Amino acid sequence: MRIAYLSTFYPFRGGIAQYNASLYHQLARNAEIKAYTFTRQYPSFLFPGQSQFVSSSDPADTIPSKRILDSINPLNRHLAAKEIQSWEPDLLLSKFWMPFFAPSLGKVSKILHKKNTKSIGILDNVIPHEKRLFDISLIKYYLRWQDGFIVMSEQVLDDLHQFVPNAKYEFFPHPIYSHFQPNIPLQEAREKLNIPPNKKVLLFFGFIRDYKGLDILLNALKLLPQDYHLIIAGEVYGNFNKYQEIIDRLQLQSSITLLNHYITDDEVPGIFSASDVCVLPYRSATQSGIIGVAYQYNLPVIATNVGGLQEMITPYNTGLMVEKIDPTELAKTIEQYFNKNLKEKFSANINLFKSKYNWENLAQAILDLYKRILSQ
Structure with a gap:
């Protein structure tokens, strides 16, 4: 054939x-x-x-x-x-x-x-x-x-x-993607990114476009305690000005690691290994290749319940859904994830998705x- x-x-x-x-x-x-x-x-x-x-x-x-x-x-x-x-x-x-x-x-x-x-x-x-x-x-x-x-x-x-x-x-x-290099130890990954080892690290990954809701996540970060940290990793479509304005207005500079460029394959393992959860605060979606990358690293996902995102998460119990596209609801869901120590449980469940x-x-x-x- x-x-x-x-x-x-x-x-x-x-x-x-x-x-x-x-x-x-x-x-x-x-x-x-x-x-x-x-x-x-x-x-x-x-x-x-x-x-x-x-x-x-x-x-x-x-x-x-x-x-x-x-x-x-x-x-x-x-x-x-x-x-x-x-x-x-x-x-x-x-x-x-x-x-x-x-x-x-x-x-x-x-x-x-x-x-x-x-x-x-x-x-x-x-x-x-x-x-x-x-x-x-x-x-x-x-x-x-x-x-x-x-x-x-x-x-x-x-x-x-x-x-x-x-x-x-x-x-x-x-x-699930399989071509990226494997995980590296969490402490090593965070040292490379200058992130303290005791932080609760959120990851926003991929091309930055309006419908992906980075502004929602930035406003949610302001509602979280000081021990939370956000990695923004990806190239912006257009310019980053409106997001930088939010960061400056909310005084979030010290709580963010900003990698505002196209992320090469060599950078991917360190970014995902340094993170505790991948966050998709999307306004609209059908599916997401970002979830496929996160699952390669057994990294759970928190996502807004739009399009088909829940189909890759809920049936496999590999993350949490946010029912309302709102910074307050997103912040509450993120705190729930950490307060209930769900990372280990969700990470283990990702293997079922991988096998299928x-x-x-x-x-x-x-x-x-x-x-x-x-x-x-």
């Missing part, structure tokens, strides 16, 4: 590329696979971060991908499809996380569909967090040319059914879905 995997791969960086690399390796054990990626992924107006590309200091997974697809040049799509078709794949696999990519990915799927190549879309989201004009038309176009779907949360499945009521799909939450939702099982779910598509 031949699988063409068209998505974000090296030299691009970030969680999407890391997800694709992990799945690529697993699929390669049971099929022939080629990775294809973008010549241009985002135009600058859609990517307010520092860079879309891996830096020389970041030891990225250098998947041997071929750069063929320009996301915004319609004249390029036939050429990209022709390049993939020349290999005669049985399956085209793509990843969908925002409508912007629908015209390019959807067109390639459409062309290959006419050549009897089946298409499966891995859906991070169907309806985006930050909505724009024409989203619905773009979403419909991409979904139309997929034969099946991998959905990561019930929220995504519900959204999919709004557009494709009879969709063929496999439900599979975001797997790993990359091997995801690869098998994709192959099973492909067989089901062929049979029907």
Whole structure:
């Protein structure tokens, strides 16, 4: 079986590329696979971060991908499809996380569909967090040319059914990452970050965007006792000014370790090893790859009950949910976690999630879905 995997791969960086690399390796054990990626992924107006590309200091997974697809040049799509078709794949696999990519990915799927190549879309989201004009038309176009779907949360499945009521799909939450280096001792990790060993350490990790609610967490931190400490680790989309204003106004400087840049793979073990809990104070969500990173380090999660976040936490008793998106409620839940000493219990429970939702099982779910598509 031949699988063409068209998505974000090296030299691009970030969680999407890391997800694709992990799945690529697993699929390669049971099929022939080629990775294809973008010549241009985002135009600058859609990517307010520092860079879309891996830096020389970041030891990225250098998947041997071929750069063929320009996301915004319609004249390029036939050429990209022709390049993939020349290999005669049985399956085209793509990843969908925002409508912007629908015209390019959807067109390639459409062309290959006419050549009897089946298409499966891995859906991070169907309806985006930050909505724009024409989203619905773009979403419909991409979904139309997929034969099946991998959905990561019930929220995504519900959204999919709004557009494709009879969709063929496999439900599979975001797997646990396994490519990062292992934990280091807590004391060593905190020494590297200049955090006192007796602090109760919260972690906010990943790209900083409005819907992720860092401002909510900062206001909650002000309500907590002085022995709490927050690590903010991630690159901001836009600028950090509004968060810095909150930090200054609430005089939180001494209670925060700020790592406001793209976090390289080498930095990840120390950050997670230094933390007692990962906090996701999101205003909206479907699922989260951050939970997959936290679980690699057996780090429990406190999250607002939005989208599909609870599906990765509540059934496995690996963290706490905050029912109201509010600093006071978040602060109360954080104190509950520490006052009841829940870290050890939740950390042990994470192993159940790890055994079920790993990359091997995801690869098998994709192959099973492909067989089901062929049979029907």
